Amino acid sequence: MIEHLAWPALVYEDLAPMVDYVNRLVQVAGKYTLNELFEPGWGDVVLDVTPRGLMTPTFRQHGVTFTVHYRLLDGDVVIETNTGSRTLALRTGSVAAFHTSFCNAAAELGMPRPGSTVICEIPGASSGLDRDHVERSWDHDAAQLIWAGFNLAADALETWQAPYRGHRPRVGVMWGGFDLSATRYRGVSTLPPPDRPAFVQHGMVEEYVSVGFSFGSPETPDVGMYAYIWPQPDGLEGRSWGVDGAAWHPDAGLVLLPWTTVRDTADPHQAIVAFGDAVYDAAVETAGWPPDLVGPRFDGWHMSRTPPPLA
Template sequence: MTDRPLSSREPRPALPELPYDAWSDTLDTLHLFAQIVGKVKLAATHPQNHWWNVTLSVDPRGLTTRRLYANGIFFDIAFDFIDHRLVVRTDRGETRTFALDGGVSVAAFDRSLHETLAGLGVDVPLLEHPFGIPHLDTPFPEDTEHAAYQREYVERYWRALGWSADVFQEFMGWFTGKASPVHVFWHSFDLATTRFSGKRAAPRADADPVTAEAYTHEVVSFGWWPGDPEVRRPAYYSYTAPQPEGLAEQPLSPPQATWVNDGGMAVLPYEAVRTDEDPRTTLLAFLQTAFEAGSRAAHWPAEELTSNWCPTSDQLRALARAGLHVR
């Protein structure tokens, strides 16, 4: 067993401020860039359950597709948020890059990526339109409006994303049931990970194919998103699907965590974590209490799904109490 949740082993991280309104134009541009790369991954990977084949992964310099395949060639695509370039590599030893900043519009990014892929022999056809972003609906080749790219805020986003992914990775190690990777869905541009009870869920009435595949089984999901026009601040979240009765009556830690959307989602502002004296413990407390809320309300055999790395019951109770120190 580990005592890490009760005694952080890392120096207090310098988590950056990330006010949505200060960089929303850059965020929209970056989101659209990620959708284009994500659609390449959709076209160049084998399908996997719950759409896990389409997601992006956090790496030491940004985001990566990991391995893709087209025309007999393995390749990958990475966003390098240190040098602010897009990088494409193949198994033939070739590497091509182009800049992300300097006024690159979505249309220019789309064109440059296809030209780069074609030059390497791995281009694939795409549905050249944003998916599921109500306020962004211009086809990629026509979008010359979105070209904002503030290096400072992209780097802030990346630091917050990378740190959050590491905490999520620790938390997911406490679970021995079926679980997703810690990954980024380019649909809503959120960092996410999911635990499964192992039971099938009733089919959702009139669900679209994406939703139907995502929710074939009972889940408790967790994530972090940088904000959008509806939720204009970065925040951590958790939800249980199907939503069980009494979910919103379950306690959460720390006190800044609340139930929203008629009790269907637990939310903790990123700012509450960023400014805390022990951000890791505070975030772990939120993730654990949100899981306990969902698994308890949905009657999961939670104790049967704990791994050898999961803290003891006493440690978990102490973890929940530790989340109460948030300023």
Template sequence: MQLFPAMPYEDWLETKDTMHRFTQIVGKVRLAASPRRNHWWNVPFHLTGRGLTTRPMGGPTDQFCIDFDLVRHRLVVDRGDGRSAEFALVGQSVASFHANLFEILDDFGIDVEIQAVPFDLTDRTPFAEDTKHAAYDAALVNRYWVILSQVASVLERYAADFCGKTSPVHHFWHTFDLAVTRFTGKTVEVSPEADPVTREAYSQEVISAGFWFGDEERPWPAFYSYTAPEPAGLDREPLWPDWAVWMPSRGSHLAVLKYDDVRAADDPIATVLGFLESAYEAGARQTGCDAAGLASIDGVTDPYLRHR
């Protein structure tokens, strides 16, 4: 299997727009049917050996799970009583995907309501009416999952070196990125005027890292890191390698390393890990985070093992 296969933004834009909406529909079901967790950790998808999963949700006696099988290109709904139903992803519009999923949920006696419009997307056509987004290139969707899986493996390795509060490595369907977040331990005073998504996500100081597939503003895939709230001077901190940059983003800055530059590196995995660590160290220095005290090199906190 090729490490970090090519994924030009423009090559799969139509498929990406469709798949993004498919994941938002399922993600909104997850949001409605799962207990709320701090910083919205209940909401994202996790990866499986075949695609993406919501993980089990619902109550103890009416559990169900929704999986994107991106090898067979099927959406699979499993109920806790053993019933299962699925349908093909190929050939679906957003409207037909929405209708098919909710028909299955209704047949299974699962009553869940969602806000059935896209979140934070330019085209906010209600899902049930969206016949425009219907592109689904199976090979490109499979490559999307392969890249997610490979990047997740690198992020898991990065996560191992931190023993403080940290999120899982998870895939946010609203922003279509894969992320892992480290918490410095400091509480943040959040403006009551901020939206509730932001207030919950950033109620504590964080240094986050991840990967996204590109958007209209930055039409290329990239690895990223940011510190929130951003301390003064962060964008003047050095990054590694020297082709990584700080980019302005919504009044703050992202540390950015383009995916295609990583693909061309002699050691892509070491390049990503070095970049993420340099961005973390930049945030830790500027926030006064106790980086040494929160370290767990190679995932080890055992005081007898780590000093050998």
């Protein structure tokens, strides 16, 4: 648990331009995850939240082992491989220019090019990564806030996930939607809606509970936590969601907990954990999820101070 890092104010209008820019940039290296074996819900495509930014998993493709680290606090991207490394600056410019620089560096290191240039999950993004010539400004202060939001939320969501005994991919950033995701799978197959895009249908092949963090959107401009249960059960109206100010929004199909509300609590970290627990409780009570998939929260090396579960 992070004990000494302040919970900063995160305002959608202030961060939206930079969030849009970084979202496009991380899709360049994010495309490599699509070459990996499929894990339910695309659980293995997430970017890790690191001490300096966002980082891909380790890839082993075309005889090269590599990672790509978007160091938001440093304003650069570090490509590390078994054949060498390259550092690319993150600065004011176009996504297309970055894409060209990235592909040139990848070629020098013997890496394959990213397999796609499609910009996904960004409304209104009609051009590809290699044809997005819009000049965008690099804002160092906004980059720090983006990292801080992801970092604090990831810390809390990792605490929430720890006692779950079922399948749970690591907590990380979905580079398409640019949201932090923590998902619990039940191991029960579902039938995805046929009118959804293929990649969405692939993400809905099992029942799951998802709790995450988002910087908002034009339709929902509040920065904060979100959660939902798939398939969506009846009976979510009028429930308590663990934190005063968290509420069910039926039109969006989401339970939302604004960042401003989290910051105002006595313990923001614990507030997010309580929010996640309340969402799982709702899955148990309204959708028949098994309560025994969640064990006690042992406190690591201090587990001797944690009461054991009763037989």
